[in-house]
Amino acid sequence: CLIHCYAKEERFILDSIAWPETPPLPAPFSLNQTSNAAHSTFTILPRRGGGDWHVGDQLEVIIQMYNFQGNPKKSGGDAIVARLHNRALEAGVAGRVVDLLNGSYSAVFSLLWEGSAQVEVTLVHSSEAVTVLRRLNRDHPDRVRFQSVFRSGSISESTICNVCLRQTSQPQCNYTDLHTGDPWFCYKPKNLSCDARFNHMKTGYDNVLKTEELKLFQRVHTTFFQFFSGQPVVNQDSGKSGLSGYYYQGVWRSLGGFNVNQFNNDSAISQCLKGKVVHMYGDSTIRQWFEYLDASLPEAKAVNLNSPKPAGPYMIWENANKIMVTYRIHGLPLRISIIPTSKDFYVSKKLDTLVGGTNTVVVLGIWAHFSTFPIELYIRRLQSIRRAVVRLLNRAPGTLVVIRTGTLQAMHVGNVISNGDWFSFQVDKVLRAMFKGLNVQLVDAWDMVLAHHLPHNIHPKRPIIKNMVDVLLSYICPQKKR
Numbered sequence: 001c002l003i004h005c006y007a008k009e010e011r012f013i014l015d016s017i018a019w020p021e022t023p024p025l026p027a028p029f030s031l032n033q034t035s036n037a038a039h040s041t042f043t044i045l046p047r048r049g050g051g052d053w054h055v056g057d058q059l060e061v062i063i064q065m066y067n068f069q070g071n072p073k074k075s076g077g078d079a080i081v082a083r084l085h086n087r088a089l090e091a092g093v094a095g096r097v098v099d100l101l102n103g104s105y106s107a108v109f110s111l112l113w114e115g116s117a118q119v120e121v122t123l124v125h126s127s128e129a130v131t132v133l134r135r136l137n138r139d140h141p142d143r144v145r146f147q148s149v150f151r152s153g154s155i156s157e158s159t160i161c162n163v164c165l166r167q168t169s170q171p172q173c174n175y176t177d178l179h180t181g182d183p184w185f186c187y188k189p190k191n192l193s194c195d196a197r198f199n200h201m202k203t204g205y206d207n208v209l210k211t212e213e214l215k216l217f218q219r220v221h222t223t224f225f226q227f228f229s230g231q232p233v234v235n236q237d238s239g240k241s242g243l244s245g246y247y248y249q250g251v252w253r254s255l256g257g258f259n260v261n262q263f264n265n266d267s268a269i270s271q272c273l274k275g276k277v278v279h280m281y282g283d284s285t286i287r288q289w290f291e292y293l294d295a296s297l298p299e300a301k302a303v304n305l306n307s308p309k310p311a312g313p314y315m316i317w318e319n320a321n322k323i324m325v326t327y328r329i330h331g332l333p334l335r336i337s338i339i340p341t342s343k344d345f346y347v348s349k350k351l352d353t354l355v356g357g358t359n360t361v362v363v364l365g366i367w368a369h370f371s372t373f374p375i376e377l378y379i380r381r382l383q384s385i386r387r388a389v390v391r392l393l394n395r396a397p398g399t400l401v402v403i404r405t406g407t408l409q410a411m412h413v414g415n416v417i418s419n420g421d422w423f424s425f426q427v428d429k430v431l432r433a434m435f436k437g438l439n440v441q442l443v444d445a446w447d448m449v450l451a452h453h454l455p456h457n458i459h460p461k462r463p464i465i466k467n468m469v470d471v472l473l474s475y476i477c478p479q480k481k482r
Contacts, residue, residue: 006380006383009383010376010379010380010383013379013430013433013434014375014376014379016429016433017375017426017429017430017433019077019130019134019422019425019426020075020076020077020099020101020127021075021077022075022077022127022128022130022131022134023075023077023127023128023131024131025128025131025132025212025213025216029212029213029215029216031068031215031216032067032068032069033067033068033069033128034067034068034126034127034128034129034216035065035066035067035073035078035123035126035127035128036066036067036068036126037122037123039066039067039068039070040063040064040065040066040123041063041064041066042061042062042063042064042107042119042121043061043062043064044059044060044061044119045059045060045061045062047059053111054111055111055112055113055114056110056111056112057110057111058108058109058110058111059084059108059109059110059111059119060106060107060108060109061082061095061106061107061108061109061119061121062104062105062106063080063097063104063105063106063107063121064103064104065078065103065104065105065123072103073103073127074102074103075101075102075103075127076099076100076101076102076103076105076127077099077127077130077131078099078105078123078125078126078127078130079123079124079125079126079129079130079421079422079425080097080105080107080121080122080123080124081094081095081097081121081122081124081408081450082094082095082097082107082109082119082120082121082122083095083109083120083450083451084109084110084111084117084118084119084120085117085118085120085247085451085453086113086115086116086117086118087118087453089113089115089248089249090247090248090249090250090453091112091113091115091117091246091247091248091249092246092247092451092452092453093109093110093112093243093246093247093447093451094243094246094446094447094450094451095107095108095109095119095121096108096109107119107121110243110246112246112248112255113246113248124408124411124421124422125420125421125422126216128216129216129217129416129422130422132209132213132216132217132416133416133420133422133423136208136209136372136416136417136420137372137373137374137375137423138374139208140206140208140372141162141163141164141372141373141374142162142163142164142165142166142206143205143206143208143372143417144202144204144205144206144333144335144372144418145160145202145203145204145205145206146160146161146162146200146201146202146203146333147159147160147161147186147201147203148161148186148197148198148199148200148201148341149197149198149199149201150189150192150196150197150198151192151196151198152192152193152196155191155192157189157190157191157192158189159186159187159188159189160186160187161184161185161186161187161200162184162185162333163183163184163185163332163333163373163377164183164185165185165186165187168187170187170188171187171188172185172186172187172188173185173186173187173188173194173197174194175194175197177331177346177349179346179348179349180331180346180348180349180384181380181384182331182332182346182380182381182384184332184333197341198340198341198342199338199339199340199341200332200334200338200339200341200344201336201337201338201339202334202335202336202337205417205418206417207417208417209413209416209417214413217413217416243255243447244256244442244444244447245260245444245447245448246451247451247452247467250463251467252448252467252468252470252471254471254474258474258478259474259478259479260467260470260471260474261470261473261474261477261479262470263469263470263473266296266297266298269293269296269297269473270296270297270299270318270320270321270323271321272473272476272477273293273297273318273321273323273325273473273476274321274322274323275321275322275323275359276323276324276359276360276361276476277324277325277326277359277360277361278293278323278324278325278326278361278363278476279326279328279350279354279360279361279362279363280325280326280327280328280363280365281327281328281329281330281347281350281351281362281363281364281365281366282329282330282347282363282364282365282366282404283329283330283365283366283367283368283369284310284329284368284459285365285367285368285404285407285445285458285459285460286327286363286364286365286404287310287312287327287329288459288460288465289363289365289404289465289468289469289472290314290325290327292462292465292466292469293316293325293469294314294316294325297316297318297323297325299318299319299320299321300316300317300318300323300325301316301317301318301319302314302315302316303315303316303317307343308338308339308340308343310329310336311328311329311334311336311339311343312327312328312329312343313326313327313328313343314326314327314328315327328345328350330346330347330366330369331344331345331346331347332344333369333370333373334369335369335418346384347364347366347385347388348384348385348387348388349388351385351388351389351391351392352388352391352392354392354396354399355396356392356393356395356396356398356399357396357398357399358398358399360396360398360399360400361399361400361401361402361476362389362392362399362400362401362402363402363403363404363472364385364389364401364402364403364404365403365404366381366382366385367405367406367424367427367431368406368419368458370423370427371418371419371420371423371424371427372417372418372419372423375423375426375427375430378427378430379430379434382430382431382434382435383434386434386435386438389401389435389438389440390438393438393439397439400441400475400476401438401439401440401441402440402441402442402443402472402475403431403435403440403441403442403443404443404445404468405428405431405432405442405443405444405445405446406424406427406428406431406445406446407424407445407446407448407449407450407456407458407460408421408424408446408449408450408456409421409424409456409457409458410455410456410457410458411456419458424446428446441475443468443471443472445460445468448460448464448467448468449464452464
C-alpha cells in the first residue's frame with residue numbers, strides 16, 4: 001500500500017511540474033528557428049481601472065518570443081525568469097512567469113515600494129535548448145563520472161560507480177542502502193571483493209553535447225532584455241501577493257506575516273543561538289550557512305573530526321552560550337573530489353538518530369548534486385527524507401525544521417552539462433510540493449537570488465547569504481510583527 005501511495009504521489013508531482021512540449025532541433029540544425037531574446041519584446045499592460053500605480057498593485061507584462069529571423073514563435077517551452085527592481089533603492093522582487101503555450105508569456109510583479117522600477121526579463125534557456133537538456137537527462141544520466149577505489153593490503157583497484165550502471169559483462173557491486181532504498185552501484189573489481197571499497201570521488205564530466213547543440217547554448221544563454229517602466233508608485237497599504245518576500249535597501253523583507261529580524265553583529269547571533277543545537281545537512285549551499293555562522297561566533301571552537309574537505313562532518317562549539325552547530329554533506333550522488341566511505345551517509349538515516357526537541361534545529365538543503373539525473377531520483381530521495389522528518393516531528397514536535405530551496409546560477413556552457421537551470425526550475429517545484437503542509441519552514445533561496453541585483457550564482461555572494469541566515473535565525477528566534 002505504501003509503495004502504491006509513493007508511486008501515486010510521484011506521478012502527481014511529475015504531472016504538476018510537467019514542462020510544455022518543446023520542438024525537436026531542426027535538421028539540418030540552424031539557429032534561425034530558435035528563440036532569440038534580442039528580437040523578442042514585452043509590453044507592460046495598463047493598470048486595471050486606470051490611474052496611478054499603487055503599492056500593492058499587480059503589474060503584468062506580456063512577453064512575445066521571436067526567433068533569429070525575427071518571426072514570432074508559435075509554441076512555448078522557453079525557460080524565462082523575471083524581476084522588478086530599483087538599483088538605487090536596492091529594492092527587488094521576483095516575478096511570476098506563466099507560459100501561455102503560444103510563443104507568449106505573462107509575467108506578474110507585485111509593486112512593493114514607493115518609486116520607479118525597472119522590469120527585467122531573462123531568457124535562461126530557449127525551448128530548443130530545453131529539448132537538448134531533456135535528452136541529456138534521459139540518455140546520459142551518467143555523464144558525471146564517479147569512481148571508487150577498492151583496496152586490500154597492497155592490492156588496489158578503481159572502478160566506475162553511479163546510481164545506475166550500463167550493463168556489461170563486468171559484475172556489479174550493489175550498495176543500495178537497505179534503510180532508505182537509495183541506489184548506488186560500482187563495477188566489481190577483478191581481484192577484490194565488494195567489501196573492499198573505501199572511498200568515493202568525482203573524476204570528471206563526459207561532453208555529450210553535439211556540435212550544433214553547443215552552438216545553441218553559446219548563442220542564447222547570455223542575452224536578456226529589459227525595460228524601464230518609469231511609472232510612479234504611490235505609497236499605499238500593500239495587499240497580499242503570495243510572494244515570500246522582497247528586497248528593500250538591501251534587506252530581505254518577508255511577506256505574509258513573518259518578520260525577518262536583522263542579526264548584524266556577533267552578539268545578536270550568539271544570543272539567538274544560546275542553548276541551541278543546530279544540525280545542517282545538505283550540499284555546499286548549506287555549507288555556506290555553516291561557514292557564515294562559524295565566522296560569526298568568534299568565541300566558538302571548531303572540533304576536529306578529521307573531516308575531508310568539503311564533505312565534513314564539521315562541528316563548532318561555543319561553551320559560554322552552550323551553542324553547537326554541525327554540518328554534514330548528504331549522501332550519494334556527490335560531485336566532490338574524494339570522500340571516504342566511512343564518512344558517507346544518508347540524511348534520512350541521520351534524522352532517525354536525533355532526539356530532537358525545542359532546542360534542536362534541523363536545516364536541510366539538498367538539490368544541486370541531482371541535476372544530471374531524471375527528476376524521479378530526486379523525488380524519491382525527498383520522499384525518504386520527508387518520512388524521516390515526519391518521524392522526527394512526531395516524537396519531538398518542538399523540533400524546528402528549516403529547508404533551503406534551490407536557486408539559479410551563473411550561466412555558461414559548462415553548467416549545461418552539470419547543473420542546468422532548467423533542472424533547477426523543476427527542483428524548486430518538487431521541493432515545495434514535497435514538504436507542503438508539514439510543520440517545516442522554508443528559506444526561499446530561489447526568490448532571494450532572483451530578486452537581488454547580484455548575478456545569479458549557485459553559491460550566492462555574502463550579501464545574499466547574510467539575508468538568508470537572517471531568515472534562518474528569525475525562525476529560530478521569532479519576534480511578533482508589529
